[in-house]
Amino acid sequence: MPAFAANLSMLFTEADFMDRFRLAREAGFSAVEYLFPYEWPEEDLRHELDSNGLTQVLFNLPPGDWNAGERGIACLPDRVEEFREGVELAIRYARALDCRRVNCLAGIRPDSLEESLAWQTLVDNVTHAAARFEEEGMTLCLEAINSRVDMPGFFLDTSARVMQLIEAVDADNVRLQYDLYHMQIMEGDLIRSVECLLPWIGHIQFADNPGRHEPGTGEINFRNVFAALDRLGYGGWVSAEYRPSHDTAASLDWFRKGA
Numbered sequence: 001m002p003a004f005a006a007n008l009s010m011l012f013t014e015a016d017f018m019d020r021f022r023l024a025r026e027a028g029f030s031a032v033e034y035l036f037p038y039e040w041p042e043e044d045l046r047h048e049l050d051s052n053g054l055t056q057v058l059f060n061l062p063p064g065d066w067n068a069g070e071r072g073i074a075c076l077p078d079r080v081e082e083f084r085e086g087v088e089l090a091i092r093y094a095r096a097l098d099c100r101r102v103n104c105l106a107g108i109r110p111d112s113l114e115e116s117l118a119w120q121t122l123v124d125n126v127t128h129a130a131a132r133f134e135e136e137g138m139t140l141c142l143e144a145i146n147s148r149v150d151m152p153g154f155f156l157d158t159s160a161r162v163m164q165l166i167e168a169v170d171a172d173n174v175r176l177q178y179d180l181y182h183m184q185i186m187e188g189d190l191i192r193s194v195e196c197l198l199p200w201i202g203h204i205q206f207a208d209n210p211g212r213h214e215p216g217t218g219e220i221n222f223r224n225v226f227a228a229l230d231r232l233g234y235g236g237w238v239s240a241e242y243r244p245s246h247d248t249a250a251s252l253d254w255f256r257k258g259a
């Protein structure tokens with residue numbers, strides 16, 4: 001079975017955020033991720049990781065105003081300074097949490113923004129972030145997110161688009177974050193895609209589709225997908241990023257039984 005991590009922004013939400021680390025450990029996880037660490041002091045997060053023996057595998061760069069609907073600012077030309085400040089803040093947290101991987105959300109392109117300008121801004125921002133991360137021994141992940149259900153207008157919505165960006169940036173520490181849920185919606189053909197893209201995949205997440213719930217609630221054959229990851233020799237983390245259909249404990253059958 002792959003090495004599984006729990007996404008604390010979606011799992012264990014029955015409890016306050018700081019209590020979710022303990023719940024993840026008690027459920028048998030050795031690693032966690034969550035959307036953003038920035039509203040908590042680094043030392044408090046570090047304490048939860050240490051006292052529960054957990055590894056932090058991923059978080060995201062600051063996304064702009066999340067509550068106002070922003071989903072990253074990397075493609076927005078009038079936000080470059082803010083993006084760069086976010087890179088430095090993320091590095092501070094990554095050092096404190098000993099987290100080697102940070103995801104960059106491309107953002108939603110407003111209709112008024114020309115596609116070529118959004119693309120060039122994204123290439124420049126990712127190039128900058130990758131260079132800073134390289135100095136820190138960190139990997140920059142780029143996630144393709146579905147623009148059909150969850151994030152209409154998201155600028156990077158296919159694996160091909162992310163691969164185009166990885167090629168344009170041409171840095172050794174930039175990788176594709178392959179989320180099985182988003183890719184099932186946009187592309188399907190999951191096992192063959194992972195096989196083709198494997199050398200560029202830096203992180204994997206999953207939820208079933210439709211509904212974005214736990215394995216077994218939808219159409220993805222997780223037993224076969226996880227077996228394929230093993231067969232292909234994928235050595236990275238595979239994070240459970242789903243909304244439990246009832247409560248978290250009841251949603252973890254896939255984990256207890258190995259999908």
Ligand SMILES: O=C(O)C(=O)[C@H](O)CO
Nearest residue numbers: 035060143145179205241
């Ligand atoms: O939504 C997802 O799939 C993610 O992984 C991002 O971290 C946040 O939207």
Ligand SMILES: [Mg+2]
Nearest residue numbers: 143179205241
């Ligand atoms: Mg994801």
